[in-house]
Amino acid sequence: MRVSDSKIVAKLAELNVELQHSASLSDLTSLGIGGTTDLLRIKSHESLPDLLNLLDANHVPHKFLGGGSNLLVGDGDLPWVVLQLVRPEPDVVLDGNLAHVDAAADLGRMITFCAKNDLGGMEGLIGVPGTVGGALRMNAGAYGMQIGSYVREVKLYRAATRKIETLRGHQISFEYRHTSFAPDDMMLAVILELPSKPYKEILQGIRICNEKRRSSQPLGQKSAGCIFKNPPGVSAGRMIDELGLKSLSVGDAQVSDRHANFFVNAGHASAKDMLALIADVRERVQKSFGVNLENEVVVWNA
Numbered sequence: 675m676r677v678s679d680s681k682i683v684a685k686l687a688e689l690n691v692e693l694q695h696s697a698s699l700s701d702l703t704s705l706g707i708g709g710t711t712d713l714l715r716i717k718s719h720e721s722l723p724d725l726l727n728l729l730d731a732n733h734v735p736h737k738f739l740g741g742g743s744n745l746l747v748g749d750g751d752l753p754w755v756v757l758q759l760v761r762p763e764p765d766v767v768l769d770g771n772l773a774h775v776d777a778a779a780d781l782g783r784m785i786t787f788c789a790k791n792d793l794g795g796m797e798g799l800i801g802v803p804g805t806v807g808g809a810l811r812m813n814a815g816a817y818g819m820q821i822g823s824y825v826r827e828v829k830l831y832r833a834a835t836r837k838i839e840t841l842r843g844h845q846i847s848f849e850y851r852h853t854s855f856a857p858d859d860m861m862l863a864v865i866l867e868l869p870s871k872p873y874k875e876i877l878q879g880i881r882i883c884n885e886k887r888r889s890s891q892p893l894g895q896k897s898a899g900c901i902f903k904n905p906p907g908v909s910a911g912r913m914i915d916e917l918g919l920k921s922l923s924v925g926d927a928q929v930s931d932r933h934a935n936f937f938v939n940a941g942h943a944s945a946k947d948m949l950a951l952i953a954d955v956r957e958r959v960q961k962s963f964g965v966n967l968e969n970e971v972v973v974w975n976a
């Protein structure tokens with residue numbers, strides 16, 4: 675979608691929003707799949723209510739992009755614009771055991787920065803790409819931990835009130851790859867309360883998690899992490915593996931030969947290829963195990 679109305683373009687500049695025409699979502703997502711649309715880069719949290727009023731008043735639909743590491747975006751000319759926060763400097767400020775973090779901060783860099791200051795707890799998330807905002811929205815987790823456990827409060831744009839508000843941790847429910855935020859809420863910043871731990875000990879935990887990922891995941895290939903959520907008590911990857919579906923492909927979309935729940939873009943896969951592969955695997959698992967797999971990857975279909 676192209677924002678071409680000169681009045682809207684002028685207003686965006688006033689709101690300190692940078693407009694990039696025809697951004698390619700395949701360059702902005704870890705799967706390397708997706709068509710083109712205009713990208714609106716937000717430099718000030720405070721401009722969000724006015725920005726969203728402007729877009730709604732002019733019937734311009736939008737989506738929020740973090741680091742693009744959990745997204746499968748449709749092909750071609752996309753019928754909505756994409757909003758993304760610009761990372762401020764500094765993006766993490768420490769105050770005792772509290773880390774004040776901007777939603778645009780890189781998750782891995784934030785964990786390393788806290789570790790160097792003897793704040794741990796998040797070792798399991800090392801190697802999870804993307805932003806802190808995306809991790810909050812998805813309640814990113816791994817190896818028995820999840821980011822939601824450390825949230826003291828979240829500053830967000832709330833779609834229900836059309837205002838920037840602060841929610842305390844106990845007002846938010848964090849479940850397995852699911853949160854109680856409304857679909858149009860936008861995470862702006864978070865305060866994490868992290869346990870004190872010596873850097874050396876945290877580093878050891880980080881090394882163990884890194885090794886686990888290296889030995890089981892196709893880290894050199896384009897993916898969005900796990901495609902499906904694990905149903906209660908069952909591993910989606912194990913079911914797919916048991917059906918012998920590793921390396922199954924549609925065009926360049928392929929079930930990884932290392933981890934059956936990672937689907938990779940082995941070349942120039944389209945969203946259509948990847949969606950067909952997901953549907954095929956889901957149907958086979960349903961037929962053999964009677965289990966309906968739910969997507970973990972967020973699909974923005976055109």
Ligand SMILES: Cc1cc2nc3c(=O)[nH]c(=O)nc-3n(C[C@H](O)[C@H](O)[C@H](O)COP(=O)(O)OP(=O)(O)OC[C@H]3O[C@@H](n4cnc5c(N)ncnc54)[C@H](O)[C@@H]3O)c2cc1C
Pocket residue numbers: 704737738739740741742743744745777801802803804805806807808809810811812813814815816859860861862891893897898899900972
């Ligand atoms: C190699 C690899 C390994 C991975 N391993 C794991 C893992 O172990 N555990 C795990 O949980 N995930 C994993 N993932 C998936 C992914 O990294 C996480 O879900 C990550 O937290 C997504 O963050 P992001 O910023 O990239 O979000 P995006 O992919 O940009 O967006 C994901 C969703 O969050 C929304 N969103 C993003 N930013 C905001 C914001 N500021 N406000 C509101 N909504 C927002 C988007 O609209 C979208 O709905 C992995 C991915 C890869 C590629």
